[in-house]
Amino acid sequence: MISTLLSIAGLAGAVIYLARWRAAQRRRNAQSWESIVARLRPDWNAGEAGDPSFWKDGANGTLEEKWHRARGVEGLWAMYENARVMLEMADYALRNSASVDRDLIAGLRHDAVQIRVFVFNALVRYAFSRVNESICANAARAAAIYAGMTARTAELLEGDFGRLAPNFVASM
Numbered sequence: 511m512i513s514t515l516l517s518i519a520g521l522a523g524a525v526i527y528l529a530r531w532r533a534a535q536r537r538r539n540a541q542s543w544e545s546i547v548a549r550l551r552p553d554w555n556a557g558e559a560g561d562p563s564f565w566k567d568g569a570n571g572t573l574e575e576k577w578h579r580a581r582g583v584e585g586l587w588a589m590y591e592n593a594r595v596m597l598e599m600a601d602y603a604l605r606n607s608a609s610v611d612r613d614l615i616a617g618l619r620h621d622a623v624q625i626r627v628f629v630f631n632a633l634v635r636y637a638f639s640r641v642n643e644s645i646c647a648n649a650a651r652a653a654a655i656y657a658g659m660t661a662r663t664a665e666l667l668e669g670d671f672g673r674l675a676p677n678f679v680a681s682m
Contacts, residue, residue: 538598539605546602549595551588577641577649586629586649589656593625596663603666614666621659628652 581588600618604610632648639645 538601541598541602543599543602546595546598549591549598551591573641573643573646576646580649580653582641583633583636586632586652589652590626590629593622593656593659596659597622599663600666610666614662618659618662618666621655621662625652625655625659628655 597618600615604612604615628648628651632645632652635642635645635648
């Protein structure tokens with residue numbers, strides 16, 4: 511009796527999850543370019559923080575100063591969110607053009623996952639200690655990948671989506 515109820519509850523949970531996932535996919539596919547670009551956080555860009563020499567020991571000040579110049583948690587969170595949005599931009603390009611480079615899209619997906627892992631790792635470490643080499647190393651890796659991802663996203667959009675690239679570049 512209990513095993514039957516657990517089976518039914520598990521099946522119902524799976525059905526609800528799949529229905530919600532499918533609804534989210536429909537909403538995502540119905541988004542306009544403007545609504546995707548509007549979610550970018552232009553309040554942070556990887557310029558200085560994306561340069562590997564910025565994070566080297568002894569250069570450009572102490573770790574704490576570098577952390578604050580890179581906008582610390584706020585900057586990391588902006589990278590985390592923007593990586594997801596740039597991935598949605600790539601998916602939009604893939605859905606709306608037959609000539610999109612699938613290898614470039616795969617690279618962007620890989621970059622987004624790496625950025626999110628490094629940022630999450632840095633934020634968890636920062637929550638339990640003060641700024642140290644390990645946190646800055648994760649932030650540096652995320653910022654470098656983010657800078658490359660931004661450039662490749664702009665490259666992707668310049669092809670068939672040249673009309674969309676200025677919106678992206680202006681918001682970054």
